[in-house]
Amino acid sequence: QLPALTYKSGILLLEFASACSLNALRWAAAAEHNYFTTNRFWLLFTDEPTHISLLDDEDIFLPPDGEVRVMLWQPGMQFFTLVDVYKVAADKPLRRTLVGGRELRDAEDMLQALGKFGSAISYRQNLEGITFKTGLVIAFPDLFTNIEDLSLRHIDTISKVNNRLTLELANKLNLRFNTHQVDNYGWHKPNGSFDGLMGRFQRYELDFAQMAIFMRLDRIAIVDFVAETYRIRAGIMFRQPPLSAVANIFAMPFASDVWIAILLLMIFTICIFIVELVYSPHLHEMDILDCVVFVWGAMCQQGFYANLLNRSARVIIFTTFVSTLFLYTSFSANIVALLQSPSEAIQTLSDLTQSPLEVGVQDTQYNKIYFNESTDPVTNHLYHKKIAPKGENIFMRPAIGMKKMRTGLFAYQVELQAGYQIISNTFSEPEKCGLKELEPFQLPMIAVPTRKNFPYKELFRRQLRWQREVGLMNREELKWFPQKPKCEGGMGGFVSIGITECRYALGIFGFGLLLSAFSFILELIVNYVWNLAKKIHRIKKQRKESNTADGYRGNFVH
Structure with missing residues (x-):
């Protein structure tokens, strides 16, 4: 009796050469089932060496990920032989490897032989040039030049950096790609289907992606994620506004x-x-x-x-x-x-929401989705106050958004790696100082997806993790992901004075104009009233004198 293992399920199939057992193996090997995985240990029992050739059936695909052993009992003898079997592909011949010696007598001998044999996947790293159907997302086809173009590494960075990993995977495992290009990562639609890359996985048109995508709950039902590769950071970048703008x-x-x-x-x-x-x-x-x-x-x-x-x-x-x-x-x-000094007025998303800065967003689909899905009240306030009211006009290409950020009071939501590249190419040294970035939401890790029940999933996973362990992923990250530019020139340089800096002086001047105009009008009114009063007084005096003169003349007549 073999000891129980918590991480594996053991399946024992006696007389596997029978018609019923062979049908069970065909059912387990079907693409929609794929029960031959690393977490299931299959032990097939037979006493006839020729029965092993029955596993050459094309409908019985024993993939490299599988753990299938054939126990061949020698009739009339007190020992058995253990054989490891697998296929590179369904149409490839069966591969056989003897596990341990030719004479295993009990379970202890079998355990020692399996322990010495180790992981079967270690012996299955040559896929003999088989071709897989893969997908690659080029989100900006009008700007795309070449998958290896380092001069435009801020364009489709996710595809470029992860493509290098899959190429190394192909070299290591001796496999080929039949690449299908799409322009969308694939998002859930109201009718339950997916578009873009995920739609192709949903229709079983692809084996795996030649890149990595965000790990989301709605995608787990469609694909299996093999191994995470990098963390993509997206944040709102802005230059701290000058003191004159906020104080x-x-x-x-x-x-x-x-x-x-x-x-x-x-x-x-x-x-x-x-x-x-x-x-x-x-x-x-x-x-x-x-x-x-x-x-x-x-x-x-x-x-x-x-x-x-x-x-x-x-x-x-x-x-x-x-x-x-x-x-x-x-x-x-x-x-x-x-x-010439920047302020420190904006330190949080709440400060940004209340600031005079306008906000723009990179025109990627995930920005629209994650802003809508965010449950953070501060992010929601920012979205409904500065993003949602402007509609589609707020979404723009990184080159446009970063230019507006450089020349005015503007904040831009962008993949930070793309933003760093544009800053290095277009910003002057003083303009690199005072840069600030805030993350309105945390993006999930990206991982390489495969179709459901992919029979090479564990083989790919081990190779990708090996690339991380030996530093290949880190090398590609340093090569394709620009680092944050440093402020080396200080805040010196010529500073042009604009209306913003002069608004208080103009306000005092305007107040003086209004006060002088008010004083002038008041003087006119006072002068008019004074002249009117003098005129009325003079008329009354003339009338009084006239009446007095008439009285004298009347007395004289009498």
Whole structure:
């Protein structure tokens, strides 16, 4: 009796040469069943060596993934022989390998022979050039040039990097591809079917994909995923907006206590000037409001129109201009630095939602699906506020989206590897600084899919994991996935001043225009009312004088 194994199911078939047993083997080997897998150990019993040739039947496909042993009992002797059998393909001849010696006497001998034999798949790595039907997604056929084109590695990166792994797989296992190109990974449709690559798997038109796709629950019913390869990161990339876009930079050069001190200085200077005007022995061509205008003009480095004769007033003017000169110099130097500094205002998706940045999305199908499927309330808020209202116009090619991000207040949802490549090619060194990325959702791992009950699944899985262990996957990742550009040039460089930076100055100017217009209209009204009152008073006075004159004439007549 063999010991039980938790990871395998044992199947014992006595007299497998009988018609019933052969039918059972044909049923188990059918493509829709494929019971010959690594987690099932088949032990076929016979006492006739010629019965093994019955397994050459094309309907009995014993794939390389299978664990099938034939126990050949020698009649009249107290030992048996164990034979490992498999086929490279259904139309290929049966391969036989002796397990252990020719004389196995009990279960202990059998276990020792199986342990020494090891994994049967290790001996089955030559598939003799058989051809598999494979699928390859080229999502941007209008931009695609060649599957090996490194100059456009940000175009269909997933297909290119994973194709290298499958080519290495083909070289290792000696197999060939009959590649079918599609332009869509395949997504679930309302009628239950799939389009694109997944649709071909659903119709059993492909054996496996020459690339990797996202592992999703709705795809597990259609395909089996052999081995995961890489993690694709997609995030919203943006440049931190300048301080002038999110804050009033004119209030930032000085701390609050400095502004309070400046205000107190202005009030104190105005009061001293007023005292000087009131008690000065000299006559001045200015009043109290002129004192306010002088102090305000001194703060703005403006001259003064009045000519003061006494020395005390001139000392006040001199000390005021000198003190404001230092303040003005410090203020201007800080303004220049602040204009070239990015802000740290956007750190989370909530900050991005409330920011003035517009949002664009890479025109890939999975972006539309994962935004709709997201259950995160912050991501949903961002989607319904800045993405959904703009419809299809928000989806754009990476070259367009990254250009808008470089030149304006714009955030772009893109595969980070593609974004890094465009940044390296088109951004200047100062523009690479202040870059930020936020992931609205976590993309699943990508894995190589095969059709259901694929008889070479375990063989492929081991080879792909071997590529990971020896560093082949890492080599291809470094080759095809651009790394994040580093900020090496600092934030220096020429900064153009736009309307955004001048909006507070323009606001003050507009307020001054409105105030002057209001004052002008008020002056006209006051002048009109004053003239009207004077006219009415003059008319009343004339009437009174006229009435008085008429009274005198009447008395004179009488």
